[in-house]
Amino acid sequence: MHTIIEPFRIKSVEPIYFNTKEERKNILETAFYNPFLIHSTDVLIDLLTDSGTSAMSSNQWAGIMQGDESYAGSPSFFRFEKTIQDITGLPLVIPTHQGRAAEKILFSIFGGRGKYILSNTLFDTTRANIEFSGAEGIDLVCEEGKHPGIPAPFKGNMDTGLLEAFIQEKGAENIPLVILTVTNNSGGGQPVSMQNIREVKKICVENTIPLFIDACRFAENAWFIKLREAGYADKTIPEIVKELFGYADGCTMSAKKDAFANIGGFLAMRNESLAQQCRNLLIMTEGFPTYGGLAGRDLEAIAIGLIEVMDESYLQYRIRSIEYLSNKLVDAGVPVMLPAGGHAVYLIADEFLPHIPIEQYPGQALAAALYLEGGIRSVEIGSLMFGKYDTAGKLIPAQLELVRLAIPRRVYTQSHIDYVAEVIIEVYKKRDQIKGLTITEEAPALRHFTVKLKPHN
Ligand code: F0G
Numbered sequence: 001m002h003t004i005i006e007p008f009r010i011k012s013v014e015p016i017y018f019n020t021k022e023e024r025k026n027i028l029e030t031a032f033y034n035p036f037l038i039h040s041t042d043v044l045i046d047l048l049t050d051s052g053t054s055a056m057s058s059n060q061w062a063g064i065m066q067g068d069e070s071y072a073g074s075p076s077f078f079r080f081e082k083t084i085q086d087i088t089g090l091p092l093v094i095p096t097h098q099g100r101a102a103e104k105i106l107f108s109i110f111g112g113r114g115k116y117i118l119s120n121t122l123f124d125t126t127r128a129n130i131e132f133s134g135a136e137g138i139d140l141v142c143e144e145g146k147h148p149g150i151p152a153p154f155k156g157n158m159d160t161g162l163l164e165a166f167i168q169e170k171g172a173e174n175i176p177l178v179i180l181t182v183t184n185n186s187g188g189g190q191p192v193s194m195q196n197i198r199e200v201k202k203i204c205v206e207n208t209i210p211l212f213i214d215a216c217r218f219a220e221n222a223w224f225i226k227l228r229e230a231g232y233a234d235k236t237i238p239e240i241v242k243e244l245f246g247y248a249d250g251c252t253m254s255a256k257k258d259a260f261a262n263i264g265g266f267l268a269m270r271n272e273s274l275a276q277q278c279r280n281l282l283i284m285t286e287g288f289p290t291y292g293g294l295a296g297r298d299l300e301a302i303a304i305g306l307i308e309v310m311d312e313s314y315l316q317y318r319i320r321s322i323e324y325l326s327n328k329l330v331d332a333g334v335p336v337m338l339p340a341g342g343h344a345v346y347l348i349a350d351e352f353l354p355h356i357p358i359e360q361y362p363g364q365a366l367a368a369a370l371y372l373e374g375g376i377r378s379v380e381i382g383s384l385m386f387g388k389y390d391t392a393g394k395l396i397p398a399q400l401e402l403v404r405l406a407i408p409r410r411v412y413t414q415s416h417i418d419y420v421a422e423v424i425i426e427v428y429k430k431r432d433q434i435k436g437l438t439i440t441e442e443a444p445a446l447r448h449f450t451v452k453l454k455p456h457n
Helices: 021-030 058-066 075-088 099-110 124-132 160-170 194-206 218-228 237-246 272-285 296-308 312-331 362-374 414-429
Strands: 092-096 116-119 136-139 177-181 211-214 250-254 265-269 344-348 379-381 402-406 437-441 452-455
Touching: 021 362, 058 296, 075 092, 075 237, 075 265, 075 296, 092 099, 092 272, 099 124, 099 250, 099 265, 099 272, 116 160, 124 136, 160 194, 177 194, 194 211, 194 237, 218 237, 218 312, 265 272, 312 344, 312 414, 362 379, 362 402, 362 414, 362 437
Parallel strands: 116 136, 116 177, 177 211, 211 250
Antiparallel strands: 092 265, 250 265, 344 402, 379 402, 437 452
């Protein structure tokens, strides 16, 4: 078989600004060892996120020019609405400026003190919106999902036994919503199987609990179902996607991922009175229901991106390019989450740096080391992002200590990825010299965005 090539040519390019290791040492200090505080022009390869960082297609840019900027009833909205209805089968579509705006609206309605929102694994902003409402977010990922080094086809699945037990224990009346994240971002970009979605839906129906999908990476998840799940090899991606959303009462979506848009999101659902409640909240903070915090041109770009992302030659290239990086690291003995995720490779930081105690945030120390060595920006997904303190002020660690290398869509070429692998392998060889970090300043919620650290001495 030939090399799977990028299924596109490049028409417009952006420069990468090179800097030296000495310069990066200063930059890192100035940014308090927090990659979110580094200026993007100081980054060589930016793998901080796959969110909003996609290269748009010439068709999407053409769509941008077609955007109708009317306040109400723009044709761009109706194209957006119809595309989402066609793809998902969900009839009621509400645009938002990004995924977390959709979450904020949803959990303002479903959240509240004494309530539990159950998930395979909640993303950080989703959890924050749930907790802000007073409710508790509960992760019930399957057993395979808790062992990063052991491969399994659907490590993003929810543990249906735990789901049933939780409902039994707390009572269905205290569980207003179950939300499945596809793919499971915080759990390593791992997919959820159709069978699992079907089983979760059955339990939800038996207990009269609505099921929502956090659909950010729905197309990547559908591709994994096609590749790995019995009975799906001959189905088209739109067929798989339609079936997936068919089990849902609604979804939240960040169009900054699998819609190749630089901004945008939406809520979609079946229940008219719920949609009405959502629109009422939408008008207060996002905007009128036919634009919801977006420009008409954004609605056009999203509608076009949602179709493009389901192209099989794109998905084959996309998933293969992530696996390509993962394989290179595995061959060099670097501990990575297996198998490779749909949008990112995850380094297992506590195995990479076993000499650094969790209280000194090995994931953050590794992210800092990758930047210093080769100007690569990544993000810690571990105890800095998800850790909490007990009443005595002692850190309660996250389930996994990972560093995510998220690959922006259609942005980097194979030689960029080869360079990334070289840098990581170099850092791995020198791992004994890497020191832990101590927090000097932190916010009460979502602290990883603004936290300040210094090397532990
Ligand atoms: N849900 C998941 C699974 C996500 O990965 C994200 C964002 C959101 C919701 C929120 O969407 O950013 O449009 O408000 N994830 C980005 C990331 C930020 O880097 O993984 P948003």
